[in-house]
Amino acid sequence: MRRTEPSSRRYVLGLLGTSAAAVFAGCSDVVGDNAPTYVEGTVEDAGDEERSPEEMVAAEALAEQEVNEGITELDALSLVDHEFVIEDDFRGPTVQGTVENVGDDRIQLLEVRVRVYNDDGELLGRYLDVGGDLDAGDRWAFEVVLLESPAEIDRYEIAVLGTPA
Structure with missing residues (x-):
């Protein structure tokens, strides 16, 4: 043997x-030419209120973390606004904003991706919100639920991607 x-x-x-x-x-x-372009967002006075165990279970069920690999940046999608918001319920820390379809064609699938960092610049997590069927000229209000404690989050980065119809 x-x-x-x-x-x-x-x-x-x-x-x-x-x-x-x-x-x-x-x-x-994804890195290089195919990497999405992220813009930075600020977190001001995040507070330190923690979710209860029950609230965390509900937030985990709502928080999206699985990205769609077949989705890309589109010139037709514009990130109109975004801000860090702490909701006074199980959602807790979120990033909310608006995306507009500035193109001429319907967008079949949209994805807003958010990366959150602590004050040392370490990546804490990646989260997203998914929408679909955004006609030309229409807007979509998104809400990305974050699972980290507000006290841990120093800043975030955000990108919007889509798939044309």
Whole structure:
């Protein structure tokens, strides 16, 4: 029996498993020319009120974190406004705003992506809101629910993406 074959096979399987885990864990962010353009948002006087365990369960059910990989930046989508808002219910910290379809065609799918950071510049989480069927000239009000404690959040970055109809 040869010992080199099983160890080589284990090495290759281990390498493949580690690579797959890194990709599925979100370590494969889009970079370069295909990366969405984010704009920075500020957080002022976020407070330090924590959600109750029940509120956290409700917020987790509402917070979206799975991005659609087939969606891209579109010149037809304009981020009209955005702001950090703390809702006085289970939603807690949110980023809210408006997106407008400034193009001539309907947008089938929209996605607003938000990345939140602490005061050391460390990424705390990624969240999004998804909408659809935005006709030319129409606006969509979005609300991105964030799961971090307001006291941890120092700033956020936001981008809007879409898929034409």
